[in-house]
Amino acid sequence: MKPLSLIDSAFLMLEQRQQPLHVGALCLFAPPEGAPEDFAYQLAERLRSSGQAVPPFNRRLITRAGVNFWEEAEDFDIAQHFVHLALPKPGRMRELLAMISRVHAAHLDRAYPLWRMYLIEGLEDGRIALYSKIHHALVDGVAGIRLLMKTMDADPERSLAIPAPWEAYTKRGGKRSLPVPSPALRSVDALRSLAREGVANVAPIFRRLAETRRDYRDGNPDCVGGLQAPVSMFNQRITGSRRFAAQSYSTARIKAIATAFDATSNDVVLAMCGSALRKYLLENEALPADPLVAAVPVSTRKDDGTSGNEVAFALTHLGTHLADPAKRLRAIKGCMDYNKRALRSLSATQLLTYEGMLFAPGAVSLFTGLQRQRTIVNVVISHVPGPREDLYWQGCRLEGLYPVSVVIHRIALNITLISRNESIDFGLIGCRKTVPHLQRLLEYLEEAIEELEATLPDAKPAPKRRARTVEKTAEGSLAE
Structure with missing residues (x-):
């Protein structure tokens, strides 16, 4: 068992019902050319077959005499962490962002390692999405992004050989910081x-x-x-x-x-x-x-x-x-x-x-x-x-x-x-x-x-913008 640092413990103490303290990322991917219709399903099945996890993905929170510790879970269950979802039709970006708004608001269950990952299909343009969230007590936002990028490669073929994200080890070096000055x-x-x-x-x-x-x-x-x-x-x-x-x-x-x-x-x-x-x-x-x-x-x-x-x-x-x-x-x-x-x-x-x-x-x-x-x-x-270069995850181009x-x-x-x-x-x-x-x-x-x-020396007059409407700025809309 490993005791939590002062700052890591602070993330847990500061967490409230209205104030979950996990960080996340939404990745959009274009499937490889010629991918079958059930590409997302096949990818989900391949990822789900990976039932091993390395730190920090196998660390479960336990408390002894009021002190928090990390314990490496021996009974890791991928079903508690990996979810395959499909967007409701028509599968626009607004539906995707509305879904992310909902799942990001939900707390992570402290009975399990504090992370969850969602593979999302059903976007009308054929792309797939990967949304992941992990508690700030495990990694900070920058480390989380770097961890995601470790599972990608500049070559689409090589990216297929990279294991599932929860099998990719990240070294927690350097100083941690709270999400606001503290x-x-x-x-x-x-x-x-x-x-x-x-x-x-x-x-x-x-x-x-x-x-x-x-x-x-x-x-x-x-x-x-x-x-x-x-x-x-x-x-x-x-x-x-x-x-x-x-x-x-x-x-x-x-x-x-x-x-x-x-x-x-x-x-x-x-x-x-x-x-x-x-x-x-x-x-x-x-x-x-x-x-x-x-x-x-x-x-x-x-x-x-x-x-x-x-x-x-x-x-x-x-x-x-x-x-x-x-x-x-x-x-x-x-x-x-x-x-x-x-x-x-x-x-x-x-x-x-x-x-x-x-x-x-x-x-x-x-x-x-x-x-x-x-x-x-x-x-x-x-x-x-x-x-600073194009990256691929499981053969899919990061967009x-x-x-x-x-x-x-x-x-x-x-x-x-x-x-x-x-x-x-x-x-x-x-x-x-x-x-x-x-x-x-x-x-x-x-x-x-x-x-x-428009303030630049060689600026040209910008085209007139259409007036904003309520429909155009509906919940979760993404400018296209």
């Missing part, structure tokens, strides 16, 4: 490390804190404090229902905008999100006067290494107070550049301590709801690097990789995206009650790209 937990190890390293390593932290507070006090628009976000409609308690929306956007389009503004693709993505959220809140007559604030994971790696996760949470405003798309992008770029300079001036240990001290007041507000006017963040936006993340009380919306070779796949998850008609954000994201493209 100073109390993230700083424990950092404080221990600082104690070992000596007092001299504390000085840069207080210097950085003083500079941040001075910039905030002086009104530096690029500096975002730990209790600066206005309370919005996204900062309410959530219910157990979920709404999932997904869409792919061209990498080339986003890079062209980034180049024109001397920005990064991530800056452009944040500007798209800021524009979409501004329009959504205006539509709901709920736009705060001050800009929304997002928690954005930022790499702080100073070398080209691949081991570990050198990541910190940066707080950036999303320019929702600005109507002009170009000004919004420049403002977000300035804020992200400020964050990167600040974060890279500290070591990994110093950075975690700095985060804990900076975010503590906002975290107290977030988890208690005592502060009614300000909070730490309004939304979490994560950008995960994905495969979409959409993350399905978590939402928690008082952060009712999460936007996670994965960069692939030709597209950036967005996955939006939100509380169905707190964030009504979430799928409209997909249309607003597309409009955001068009608005930014």
Whole structure:
């Protein structure tokens, strides 16, 4: 038996009926050319015949004297984890996303290893889907995506020889992180490390804190404090229902905008999100006067290494107070550049301590709801690097990789995206009650790209868009 770490245990303790803490992914695949009509059935039977599982897929939670442990299950039963489903007709993307919304809202049974996988057929265009979910106490979102990619190959023939996903081992290296900034937990190890390293390593932290507070006090628009976000409609308690929306956007389009503004693709993505959220809140007559604030994971790696996760949470405003798309992008770029300079001036240990001290007041507000006017963040936006080449799974070509993340009380919306070779796949998850008609954000994201493209020197007038209708934005719809 292996005891759970502090953070792994926290995922289990924080889980509530309205707040399941598993992460997931939806993959879309094109079957091989000439595949028989019962291809999905044959694939399901082949996968179901694989009754062996390796860590973390065979780890079952047990509790002894109030302490949680992982135990490797000897009676692993694939029937509890692998499900073959068919969409109801007509099998549009809206039916698929409505199904994912429902199954992602359901808790995983703690009597079994904490994961489940669904092979879904019945899409009208002939594609198949694979939706998987696994508890955050077992792997984080990035590790989960990497685990999925381990079961794929650039060669369709070689991909047929790769075992079922639950037989693919993943090494859990590097530091874990909660889905939102959590100073109390993230700083424990950092404080221990600082104690070992000596007092001299504390000085840069207080210097950085003083500079941040001075910039905030002086009104530096690029500096975002730990209790600066206005309370919005996204900062309410959530219910157990979920709404999932997904869409792919061209990498080339986003890079062209980034180049024109001397920005990064991530800056452009944040500007798209800021524009979409501004329009959504205006539509709901709920736009705060001050800009929304997002928690954005930022790499702080100073070398080209691949081991570990050198990541910190940066707080950036999303320019929702600005109507002009170009000004919004420049403002977000300035804020992200400020964050990167600040974060890279500290070591990994110093950075975690700095985060804990900076975010503590906002975290107290977030988890208690005592502060009614300000909070730490309004939304979490994560950008995960994905495969840079075409991949195949069991002979099927990967055509979409959409993350399905978590939402928690008082952060009712999460936007996670994965960069692939030709597209950036967005996955939006939100509380169905707190964030009504979430799928409209997909249309607003597309409009955001068009608005930014219209600011480019060689821009051509965009074709007129049809007026939005209720049918066009029905539950779970995917822009096509």
